[in-house]
Amino acid sequence: MAPDTFMDLIGVWLAAVLSLCVFSFLFRDNILYRLTEAVFVGGSVGIGIVLTFWNGFYPKLVVPFQKFIAAVAQQPAQRWVWAAYMLLSLCLGVLFLSRFSRKQAWLSRFPMAYLIGLGTGMGIPLGIQTFIFEQTKATLIPLVVFQGELVQWAQINWIATLGNTSLVVGVLCVLYYFFFSFKKTDLFSRATSRLGVAYLMLGFGASFGYTVMARISLLTGRIDFLKEDWILGSLRYFGW
Amino acid sequence: MRAKLPMLICMVTGALLLLQFFVPHPFVQDTLLEWISNSAMIVGVFALAIGLASLLHMHGNKIKRRLPGWGFSVITLVTAAFVATIGLLKPAWGPTVAREQYVQCEPDLHGSIRTTRVVRVVHTLFGFDPQSSTTNVLIGAAIMPVRANRTPLYSWYFTYVHSALVSTTFCLLAFYMLTAAYRAMRIKSWEAALLMVAAVIVIIGQVPADQFVPLGHINGVSTFEWLKQLIMDYPNSAAKRSIIIGVALGGLATGIKILTGIERPYLGGGD
Amino acid sequence: MSARILAAIWRNYYRQIIYALLFGVILYASFYRGKITLRVSDMTLGVFNAVEAVPQQRARKIRTLEQELQTLRARQAGSTEVALVAAKLVRARHHSNGVILVSFDFAPDVSPELTPMAEAVVRHAFARGIRVVGIAAASAQGAPLAKTILENCAQNPRGLYPEQLSGTHYVYLGNRPDMFNTLMQMGKDMHATYETDYGGRALAGMPFMRGIKTFHDVDYLVVITGYVGVPETWMQIANTKYKAMIGMGMTAVSISGYMPYLQSKQITGLLPGLRGAAEYEIALGEPNVAVRRMVAQLFAHALVVFFIVVGNIEYLVRRRYGA
Numbered sequence: 001m002a003p004d005t006f007m008d009l010i011g012v013w014l015a016a017v018l019s020l021c022v023f024s025f026l027f028r029d030n031i032l033y034r035l036t037e038a039v040f041v042g043g044s045v046g047i048g049i050v051l052t053f054w055n056g057f058y059p060k061l062v063v064p065f066q067k068f069i070a071a072v073a074q075q076p077a078q079r080w081v082w083a084a085y086m087l088l089s090l091c092l093g094v095l096f097l098s099r100f101s102r103k104q105a106w107l108s109r110f111p112m113a114y115l116i117g118l119g120t121g122m123g124i125p126l127g128i129q130t131f132i133f134e135q136t137k138a139t140l141i142p143l144v145v146f147q148g149e150l151v152q153w154a155q156i157n158w159i160a161t162l163g164n165t166s167l168v169v170g171v172l173c174v175l176y177y178f179f180f181s182f183k184k185t186d187l188f189s190r191a192t193s194r195l196g197v198a199y200l201m202l203g204f205g206a207s208f209g210y211t212v213m214a215r216i217s218l219l220t221g222r223i224d225f226l227k228e229d230w231i232l233g234s235l236r237y238f239g240w
Numbered sequence: 241m242r243a244k245l246p247m248l249i250c251m252v253t254g255a256l257l258l259l260q261f262f263v264p265h266p267f268v269q270d271t272l273l274e275w276i277s278n279s280a281m282i283v284g285v286f287a288l289a290i291g292l293a294s295l296l297h298m299h300g301n302k303i304k305r306r307l308p309g310w311g312f313s314v315i316t317l318v319t320a321a322f323v324a325t326i327g328l329l330k331p332a333w334g335p336t337v338a339r340e341q342y343v344q345c346e347p348d349l350h351g352s353i354r355t356t357r358v359v360r361v362v363h364t365l366f367g368f369d370p371q372s373s374t375t376n377v378l379i380g381a382a383i384m385p386v387r388a389n390r391t392p393l394y395s396w397y398f399t400y401v402h403s404a405l406v407s408t409t410f411c412l413l414a415f416y417m418l419t420a421a422y423r424a425m426r427i428k429s430w431e432a433a434l435l436m437v438a439a440v441i442v443i444i445g446q447v448p449a450d451q452f453v454p455l456g457h458i459n460g461v462s463t464f465e466w467l468k469q470l471i472m473d474y475p476n477s478a479a480k481r482s483i484i485i486g487v488a489l490g491g492l493a494t495g496i497k498i499l500t501g502i503e504r505p506y507l508g509g510g511d
Numbered sequence: 512m513s514a515r516i517l518a519a520i521w522r523n524y525y526r527q528i529i530y531a532l533l534f535g536v537i538l539y540a541s542f543y544r545g546k547i548t549l550r551v552s553d554m555t556l557g558v559f560n561a562v563e564a565v566p567q568q569r570a571r572k573i574r575t576l577e578q579e580l581q582t583l584r585a586r587q588a589g590s591t592e593v594a595l596v597a598a599k600l601v602r603a604r605h606h607s608n609g610v611i612l613v614s615f616d617f618a619p620d621v622s623p624e625l626t627p628m629a630e631a632v633v634r635h636a637f638a639r640g641i642r643v644v645g646i647a648a649a650s651a652q653g654a655p656l657a658k659t660i661l662e663n664c665a666q667n668p669r670g671l672y673p674e675q676l677s678g679t680h681y682v683y684l685g686n687r688p689d690m691f692n693t694l695m696q697m698g699k700d701m702h703a704t705y706e707t708d709y710g711g712r713a714l715a716g717m718p719f720m721r722g723i724k725t726f727h728d729v730d731y732l733v734v735i736t737g738y739v740g741v742p743e744t745w746m747q748i749a750n751t752k753y754k755a756m757i758g759m760g761m762t763a764v765s766i767s768g769y770m771p772y773l774q775s776k777q778i779t780g781l782l783p784g785l786r787g788a789a790e791y792e793i794a795l796g797e798p799n800v801a802v803r804r805m806v807a808q809l810f811a812h813a814l815v816v817f818f819i820v821v822g823n824i825e826y827l828v829r830r831r832y833g834a
Contacts, residue, residue, distance in 0.1 A: 011400030018401065022408040026415055026530050034312055040405040041295075042316035046323025047402060048292050050394070051651040053328060056285035056688040059706065060278065082275065089279035093286035100293070106242050111283050112506035113246035114253055118280050120495045121257025122691070126747040127495075130777070131488035134751075135481050138775030163474045170478025171485075178486050196482075201434040203479030206471050207767040208435070209442025210783065212417060212815050213808060214624060214763035216537070217785040219414035220807040221623020222407055223537050224800075270699060277692035284689040398655055403619035410620040414811075415530045422529060422818040426826040436819065443816055446763075446786050447809040448547050461550060469552070472770055481771040 003233050016230040019222060061090065139171050170199040247501045254499040296320065326393045438475075441467045529818065536814050540807035547806060554773065555790040557780020558733065558758035562632065565609035565641050565730045572730075573607070576600040605722025608640040609730040614745070615657035616649035621737035621762050622656055627801035628760045628788035629657075629735050633664040633681075635795050638671045641730075643681040644723060646705075648693060649741045654686040658709055671797065678712070682719050685709035690741070694748040698726050726755040735782075737762035742769060746777050760787060 003009040021036040064086065092114055098107035145160035146152060176189075177196030184193055257276065259268055299313040427433045445468025449455060458466040497503040521528065551559075580596050613632060617625045636643050645661050647654040661683050665675035675681055684705040687693045696704040701724060702714050714720045722728060732755050734745045742759055749755040756779055761769065763784030773781050782791060785808060788801035 007396065011396060015400045015404035018404050019408040022405065022412065026412065027527060034309075035315065036405065038312040038315040039319050039401070040409065042319025043323050043397070043402050043405070045292055045295055045316070045320040046327065047398065047652060048288070049320070049324040050327030051654075051686075052285060052288045052292065052688070055651050055654075055686050056281070056288065059687065060281050060285065063706070064278075085275055085279060086282065089282040093283040096283075096286040096290050097293075099290060100297070109242070109246040109506050110249060111286070113250040115280065115283055115287070116498060116506050117250035117253030118257055118276065119691070120250075120498050121254035122260070122695070123747075124492060124495045124499075125258065125261045126751055127488055127491055130743070130747045130751045131484050132492070134775045134777055135485050135488075135771055138771065139481065163470070166474050167478045170475055171482050174479050174482035175486060178482065197431060198434055199475050199479045199482075201431045202438045202471055202475035203767060205435040205438025206442050206468075206476040207764075208439040209446070209468075210763040210766050212421070212439075212443050212812065213446050213786065214784055215411070215414040215417045216808055216811045216815075217624040217763070217804065218407065218411040218621070219533070220537055220541075220785075220804045220811075222411045223534070223541060223807075224623075224804070225404075225407075227538065227541055273695060273699065274703065277689075277696045280692045281687070281689040284692075288688065395655065403622070403656070406619040407623065411623075415533060418529055418533055418815060418818060419526055421815050422525075422822045425819050425822060427823055428826075436823075440816055440819060443812050446783075447805065447812045448549055449809060449813070451547055452809075465550065472767065473774070476767050477770045477774055480768050481774075483768075484771055 003229070003237050009234065009237055012229050012233060016226055019226065139168060141168065143168060169195070174199050243504070243507060246506050247504060250504075250506065251499060251501060323394070323397060326397065330394070438471055441471060445469070533811065533814060536810045537807045540810040543806045545806075547802065547809070549786070549789055549793055549802070549805065551790045551794045552783075554781045554783060555787050555794065557773070557778075558632070558760070558782055559635070559780070559791060559794045561731050561756065561758055561779045562611060562635050562641070562733070563639065565611060565636075566639060568730050569603065569607065569609035573600070573603045576603055599727075602722045602724060602728050606642045608642065610642045610644060610723060610728065611636050611731045611733060612644045612646065612726075612729045614646050614648045614732065614734045614736070615653055615660065616647065616734060616736035616738065616741050617656075617762075618650045618652040619656060622653075624762050624784050624788075625735050625737055625760065626656075626660060627785065627799065627804070628782050628791065629660050630664055631788055631791040631795060631797075631799075631801070632733050632735070632760065633661060634668075634671060634797065635791070637664060637668070637675050637680065638795070640672075642719070644729065645681065645683040647686040649690045649736060649738060649744075651686045651688070654709065658683055658685075669797070677710075678708075678717060678719055682717065683709045684714075691744055691748070694744065695752075698748060698753040700724060726753045729755070732757045733760065734758070735760040737765065739765060739768075742772070742778075746772065750777055758782075 003012045018036055018039075021032040024030055025033040092111040095107045095111050098104040141164050143161065143165050145157045145164060147155040147157045173192050173196035175196075177193045177200070184190055253276075256272070260273060263269075296317065299316050301307075302313040303310050303317070425432075425436050425439065427436060441464055444455075445462070445464040445466075448462075449464065450457075450462040456463040461469075494503065498505065576596060576599055580593065580600055583593050583596060613629065613636075615625075615629055633643055633645075643661070645657055647657045661681060662677075665677065665681060668674055677683065684701075685708065687704060693704055702720065705714060707713050708717070726732070726749055732745070732749055734742060734757060736742060736759070742761070742765075745757060745759075750757050757777075758780045759769065759772075759778050760782035761784065763786070766781065766783040769778075769781060772778050782788065785801055785804055789798075789805045792798050792801050
């Protein structure tokens with residue numbers, strides 16, 4: 001994004017100033033940050049309106065109905081049913097707007113129920129297959145792993161064996177930990193839950209470790225922009 | 241009627257979608273799916289509009305009642321109106337109608353296709369440029385404008401204002417993460433110790449620290465990288481897999497309750 | 512300066528000092544010009560090798576369809592069945608080097624982490640002569656960003672491949688609302704879902720799109736995202752329902768939660784944030800932005816570990832000796 005035209009240069013300087021205004025929040029809440037935040041929220045809403053119209057209303061409502069109306073005489077009977085169904089969907093969608101009226105807000109239950117029904121109906125079988133069956137299948141792994149194809153006890157791959165065993169034990173212990181339907185007072189229950197917690201802590205620690213990299217990547221990108229595109233880019237634009 | 245009809249709609253639509261997986265007839269697999277998908281997109285678009293309208297309503301209310309900070313709400317609404325206008329009306333003039341690149345494809349002497357790029361840089365500042373409305377045009381595999389901007393003002397705003405603000409707001413998290421690491425990662429219990437050890441191993445394992453500090457090797461791989469991969473492959477995978485299965489089972493139970501009408505989350509509309 | 516004054520300064524301004532240190536360390540690292548080496552992990556190779564194998568996969572698919580058509584004609588099967596297989600064969604032959612679909616499901620908020628990854632994957636495809644279909648299934652705000660990435664890769668080949676043309680070597684379809692239903696429709700007919708490309712050209716008249724109708728006409732899907740829920744939707748629809756092969760690239764925040772899917776082979780590979788992008792660039796033989804930024808990561812991570820250790824020392828000392 002290094003500037004090569006005058007308006008790009010203005011843009012890069014504006015972006016840099018806005019970035020520094022946002023960074024100023026690190027020291028203290030101040031008017032510059034609040035102004036920038038107001039512009040950010042307003043811009044996001046504006047962009048949301050534009051995207052909702054051009055990516056949603058226009059291709060899915062305006063264009064199909066324009067086409068249908070233009071060719072209305074040649075449509076077979078099935079397309080009339082299709083048009084009626086789309087009109088019904090449009091009416092259902094418009095019912096969402098009833099949320100702004102206190103007396104008529106109950107009308108928004110219909111489109112909400114429609115969307116929830118669709119999502120649930122589609123999601124249940126796919127969810128079972130993707131998240132339960134496949135993950136359970138991946139947990140049914142050999143607890144003892146051999147280095148070759150033959151079962152030769154002298155050739156156990158110890159790292160893989162310990163790993164697989166710990167994976168299966170870990171899945172069962174964590175699932176057991178999340179089972180709150182009965183009190184866990186006996187030694188076995190408490191020990192299993194504790195082991196489950198240990199696995200969870202290792203998992204969350206790994207998540208935190210990766211989160212550090214993710215956050216720093218974002219900051220690195222921003223500092224790159226300030227250094228390469230703003231300062232060095234501006235100097236290059238003026239021929240230095 | 242107000243409670244029973246939505247419940248009926250939910251059950252019927254859910255059942256129709258479940259049919260997809262059990263009825264291989266082309267009408268169910270193709271036509272019904274297409275109708276339902278299109279219909280859901282149309283209804284869903286209004287749901288997006290509700291979110292935006294609520295935000296505008298909230299800021300409008302703040303201005304009307306002169307609540308603290310109403311001045312900033314004015315700026316918010318003005319910016320929203322400006323961006324929505326330039327995005328919806330797509331004015332042909334604007335600051336970035338300045339650059340067009342053409343790729344010219346023509347056979348050379350040996351018969352293979354040679355591409356040359358012609359770059360035309362025109363500085364405009366809110367001037368009308370009739371070329372700004374051209375899109376990619378293929379004329380017998382010859383000249384083809386590669387980057388013609390149809391929404392110059394909106395694109396300029398998006399690139400230099402919106403993207404900058406979004407990126408910078410999110411990168412503040414890096415600073416907060418570091419202070420959190422300093423303040424909160426304390427060995428207060430064995431669980432916290434485990435979490436911290438795993439975090440430190442993964443943090444060091446991700447970067448080529450062994451290039452600067454000798455950290456040893458296991459199986460030809462840097463020690464911390466090997467340990468990191470071990471943590472990711474086994475205890476982390478075990479924990480996350482259990483969470484995935486648990487959440488999926490919970491979701492399945494909730495889904496069945498919704499489809500059978502035991503749970504009715506859509507009844508939040510009020511009477 | 513006495514220890515007491517230093518302690519008072521630290522107590523009152525430790526946040527600002529930490530922020531300034533982090534900023535300074537990353538700025539300093541951006542000037543570092545030394546070389547760093549990274550080992551390419553199996554997670555990254557899962558995606559890289561899958562893209563490398565796309566041309567052979569396409570060749571195998573063409574051969575299989577030709578044999579199937581021959582068999583059907585030999586046993587004088589019904590005309591509908593023959594026509595279906597013939598149509599699939601025509602589409603398969605249209606892009607003989609294979610096609611990948613790249614979904615740029617991210618917005619400017621996570622673009623510093625995912626843009627290098629997206630560029631590396633697209634450049635890899637272009638370098639192997641593989642055609643690219645770009646979409647932004649999940650993020651409407653990311654749609655213009657994805658266009659910029661594709662154009663940048665197409666127009667700045669950096670000596671890896673000839674300049675790529677939109678409509679000939681790649682096509683960018685943009686975004687449609689409601690990701691779940693968009694993907695469901697795409698599995699049946701992409702032309703019905705995206706009637707035009709992002710520039711407004713009708714797909715029906717586009718020679719490029721004659722070879723692509725459903726997910727089955729695409730050899731590999733690469734989903735690059737930073738949002739929870741998006742990979743699950745892709746896996747449920749593209750992998751479970753339509754049996755397509757998927758590779759994922761994600762922000763590092765999400766990686767640990769998606770390792771189980773890699774182990775269950777629901778995805779072939781996983782690119783972990785900036786590290787994944789750097790590894791991909793090294794595998795491609797073209798170290799670029801991501802590799803350079805790993806230096807900053809290294810210094811910043813050292814700072815994080817330092818503060819974790821210092822924080823714990825402070826805690827233990829306080830516990831032992833009081834405040």
